[in-house]
Amino acid sequence: MKLTINNLSGERNGQMIFSNISFTLAKGEALIITGTNGSGKSTLLRVIAGLLPAASGTVSLEDSGEFTPPEMMHYLGHLNALKPAMSIEENLIFWQQFCGNSLLDPDAALEAVALPGIGHLPAAYLSAGQKRRISIAKLLVSFKPVWIVDEPTGALDKASEQMFARLVNEHLNNGGIAIAATHKPLDIGEGVALKTKSMNMDEMPVEDTLTYGDLL
Template sequence: MGQGLRLSVNNLACERGGRRIFEGVSFTLLPGEALVITGRNGAGKSTLLELLAGRLHPAGGKVLWEGAGERSLPECLHYVGHRDALKSALTAQENLDFAQDFLGNPALSAREALEAVGLVHAARLPVGYLSAGQRHRVALARLLVAYRPLWLLDEPTSALDVASQETLRELLEDHRAKGGMIAATTHAPLFLSEPKEIRIERSAAPSAAAGEWQ
């Protein structure tokens, strides 16, 4: 599904509060590839994903999204971060139905997505009643209700038990097999097949010129 797409990151740098967080980050992602991003706490791993998602602008370098026609990079990605962005008063199924309607390009139904993450029994429970691990699985199920080729995942194994981590690994590999692309920060092994890897190191460099985002 993602054939012809290419994500190129060239010499990317980021600043916050006038302080350089990192610089010199470069990589390329093609359909079927996964990138694992590691580094110490505060090095800028989550910030890198926010740059890729278009939530921040770089202080230097470029993010290039090619092969998607008129669709911008934010229109072609899913982002799952530390905040699950779920509405606690809605049921798990209602949250996923809302996401599918909002995002468009439907894939699995809400119920099918919950079944894929082992939560079909909780479909009609308000999300506010679920455990942290269950809420995170609902957030991951959003990846399945609307197709987008690039998945940006910030510590995707957080709050997941061993069985759920294996389910996640299978979902990630299935997405790659269909031509999808993944960039994930992690402190724990994801056990993906032959991922690319980069390590983010916090920079002490002075400020640079503003970068570009395309």
């Protein structure tokens, strides 16, 4: 398992956001992406996850068999993808069945994010931080080797941040790969020995050209 990003460029609204980014991540490695607002962290993650078309370059995953790279990824974006009208357990069970590859059962996953025994509650009753933790539990109920997480700890307190760092570390020890974007430098790695690489989007070169669509 090896994730290779080759000369990836991304655009939004016809503007180059980043260009020619390359890196590789092997089993058990993580990449922490830092940078200021608007530096293109989210765009980069969405391009890697296949949610935005790349302006150029490729994303490839070794040994992914018949699956495309995005199908082997968990993406945790800014939105939690929880339905307030369903109970927490129903939400988790849906994602487990829809994503396939069951890993932990919902109760165990809730325990892992330190919210045991509340599976029967409607998701609407949770606070922002709790919703975020349920969203993290979603990563645990089915197994995907690559985690793409965007500002995962935004609404979390210090303890939950460390909890998340532990979960990422566990995932890496199980042979996973993770890419995380944060605006605070390395808040995931604190206190946990991660095999991390890091990248600052502010230092990445951007070709200051308009794309073809905008040459119009």
